[in-house]
Amino acid sequence: MSELDTERTEVRVKLPRYQKEAWIEDAEEVGMSQAEFVRTMVQAGRNELGLEGSGGAGEDASEEPPSEGVDPRGGGLEDRVLEVLRREGAMDWDELLxxxxxxxxxxxxxxxxxxxxxxxxxxxxxxxxxxxxDE
Incomplete structure (x- = not known):
């Protein structure tokens, strides 16, 4: 398994309200959270620009399992586990979690x-x- 820093950190972006609203609609349309949608779109853009190897740690640390077919309400977890193990190799419980x-x-x-x-x-x-x- 490659050594990847999987600690989460926050990124804030300022953008016009209409653009955020469009991203929310797009994320809902493909069944993703907003965070997952933005990560996926940024990664797709990086790949398109040929930057797939610039994620640090010797490989692309920002790459995550693809979202296609993943149910945002928890279904498809088995697919996600299999994908991570195929890509990363053996992992202990904490790493997989x-x-x-x-x-x-x-x-x-x-x-x-x-x-x-x-x-x-x-x-x-x-x-x-x-x-x-009190709404």
Whole structure:
């Protein structure tokens, strides 16, 4: 197995609202989270420009299993596990978990951001976590 740094980090991008709305619609159309959609599109652009080997660690560290056929609600996990093992070789539990759970963390972070932005949820230290607002 190659040594890849799979720790997640956040990237923020400023773009016109209409463009974000278009990306949201496109992501929904292909059954992806917004984060997965942007990662996939950036990787596709890098590949198109011939930059597939510039991800660091001796190979493309940003490459993830393809999203085609993956059910964003959890189905297809078996396919994702098989794909990662084919590509990376033997992995222990923690390594494999990092590959398949990272997207869930991204989706939760994205969903919490959206419901907080919409005023439906706030974080309350007093209540010990996220709580619904009075809508």
């Amino acid at each position: 990092e590959f398949v759970a990272g997207d869930v963390e991204d989706r939760l972070d994205e969903a919490l951001g959206e419901v907080q932005e919409g005023g439906l949820v706030i974080y309350s230290g007093r209540d010990g976590g996220y709580v619904l607002t």
